[in-house]
Amino acid sequence: MAVKLLFLWLLLLLFSLSWTEEQRCLKYASSCDQCIMAGSECAWCTSPGVSIRCATTEHLQSSGCPRSQIYNPTGRVWVLKNVRRADQDARMHNTRAVFLEPQEVSVYLRPGVPELISLTISTAPGHPTPELIMDLSNAPAEVNVTLSNIVTDNPRHLQVSVEVSQCPSKSGTSNQNRKGPWSILITPRGFSEGFKLEISLMCECNCTGNCAENSPECNGHGALVNGYCECHTPYFGVSCQIKGDAVSYQDEERCRSRPNEPVCSGRGSCVEGICECNKRENPKEAYSGRYCECSNFNCPHLNNRLCGGNGRCECGRCQCESDWIGEDCSCSMQTASCLGRNQILCSGRGLCDCGKCQCDPPYSGPTCEDCPACQGFCQELAACVECRAFGTGANKDTCGSECGHLNVKMVQTKNELQGNLCKMMTFDRLCVFYFSRLPSGGEIAVSQTKEC
Template identity: 55%
Template sequence: MSVKLLGLCLLLGVLCLSWADDKMCLTSASSCDECIQSGPECAWCTAPNSNIRCQTLKELRRAGCRKRHMYNPQGRLQVVKNDSSTEPSIATAMFIQPQELSLRLRPGVSQPFPLTITMPTDQPITELTMDTSPLPAGLNLTFSSILKGNPMVVQVNVEAARCPSERDDSTQRQNRTGPWSVLITPRGFSLLSVKTEITLECQCDCTKNREKNSPGCSNRGDLVCGQCECQQPYVGQQCQRDSDSFISPNEDFCRSGPNAPVCSGRGKCVEGFCECERRVNPKERYSGRYCECSNFDCPYQNSRICGGRGKCECGECICDDDWTGEDCGCSMETASCMATNQNLCSNKGMCQCGKCICEPPHTGPTCEDCPMCHGTCRQHVDCVECRAFGTGAKKDRCDQECGYLTVTLVETQDDMPQPGESIAFCKMRSSDDCVLYYTFSRTPSGGEAAVVRAKECPRGL
């Protein structure tokens, strides 16, 4: 019975977590401010005529919102004053760094910062105190020691549960975003403190850039954070409809240009607003002010739209993370391009779609091969000599250093493989002043060489 109850609890926990993820952002938010206040992961799309406004960054991107149109404040920490102590380590005065900070805080996101406290040699470890009376409810500061001793390092964590609302007391209604000043003081040292100024990121900066009588709002409203705030009596996404009139305006409101078809030939004009026709396939749809966009007219790869690795938005693939290209068929993964020297494509090419495009004359999966490059023959001659003849500079450590090389002895040069793009022809001098003839090519296990059995040696050798 207990096992069944445990399983039920786990299932309910998973369902609750899944529900919480789905409800993370207030998709019905009517303003940017309302959106970013609904959760620390929520962002606002400022693109005009967007069909989606409030969602996570990932969902906005999948919906076609460009990065430049995503508003997602993360907060920031600025050190305003950080004077250094000029006193020696045995000084009798206490010193603390930094002395002043400015913090912009996104509710729901913890912001840590360290304080370094240098104490007099005869002073025991001190405690920090602070006056939090100016702070609104839900804004908390906590301390944790990360390095004991002298100097001592204390980490301060600042976190706001939410933005103050209109239901809070009158003082907070007058100042809902700050700044608020907090003094952090070592106990017993009232004249020594750290001033921390805290401002909450509860309002969108884009609200300050109001475009009056915007053409994007049919010159009948203001464009704020990408959406229209219409003048009375106009309504609609572009303020294109008169709520007091039941007479359909001219169909020119539904044309993208003077001679363009009404609603791009994909819908009908209703009171100056295009209502796009529905497709037989419910997953396919037209969208846009003039029904000019679709979510199915995109390149296919492997018989799947956008390769199954992205979303089609207005005829363009918006690729998932780690994929790019017109059809999302190009992987941004680079592990397959990493050479044995830990450089992408051996620094001799470019990694494109998970494959190395090598600069001539370099070849191979990671551009490590270069049979025609100067130095290829010299690089392997000592191993060729010790593997083929048991002589040379590496004869005593041949197995350890030259185990990568497979050697085949041939009778004449005519018996060697023909040199080509991946096979180098080598004529090198051996340790006994003779001439070796051999070919070299790379293999998955290392390399292989075809060596002429007889050396060419000077007379008398």
């Protein structure tokens, strides 16, 4: 029962909206100009032999007005200049700091109906994206232009929405000033070149005065109205040269990140100008973004793990967890694994990079404490160290005369030793003892604990 009531409520709402639109159109039935300005759904029947002249297209047709005599103009967008960055850089033999595509667009607006334009801004490496400055000084107050970011990375994709609330008043203005054209400039701060938007308004019904039905200029599929084709269904295009659904065609253009790019990046379907991204077999994987240009799975892998298992994939880039950096989040910022026994990173003999020591030669090992090339030093001092520290070894009887110059300091364990660690066998080959030269260079530290 609740579902039926909801369905009936929606039907009533749609009927109410349609009825309200019809009433607004009928209210302004005195002239074609007033009818067209009444609302975006209002159309005018050019045939004088019908009772209803201003209504929606469907209402006019049901009232007996032939489709060829229904005047219902729509806005248009023309790209006047669109030099691609690669072509421009090739001609100029350099790369511009900031480049906008397209460079010039003309838009023909019907009051109350916005038109959308895709704008791309790319910056050279090392240059931040500058702030955009919009100059509306040449346009009347009724014109509204807004910018919205679609993709904020480089290149940056924006959507330019252009709308006019109503035509400027006739009083005190010429028809030219009332209909335009007006030029609006959008430029990056600090740069002279930018994006030029030329705006013209449809403020009068041109079909009542200069209208050629089934004009050859329109391939016989529409009326030539003041130099522009008003196409008959199902034709559309500048010269009515395309047969199909014009609304779907216009919607598809809004689903492209830039001209000639695949609809919804080839990863989705365009539904009324909005991309519905394709589903993936893996429910954890998904496409996203205004044009389905992003994914949460197309990121670098490490050891068969997305972002090394240390981050998440956002729009093709790894967003690493804290303490992890790198394109694939493989570099650890933690340094505990680099600490030597002396509690100094890499024992003071290298750099800790991504949690691993990059040792200065000739040192090696996890914390740069090993030095195979330094063993000659250990062997040279082993006999004197053994007799001075333990009173044993080959020099025990001559320790005072041969090893008296050696200054020895005893520590509890080998973990307290600093500097290059020497691991030597006792003279009787029964035990192993450890010693090292202190950083000061004038004293030998010896672990009193031997391994036997």
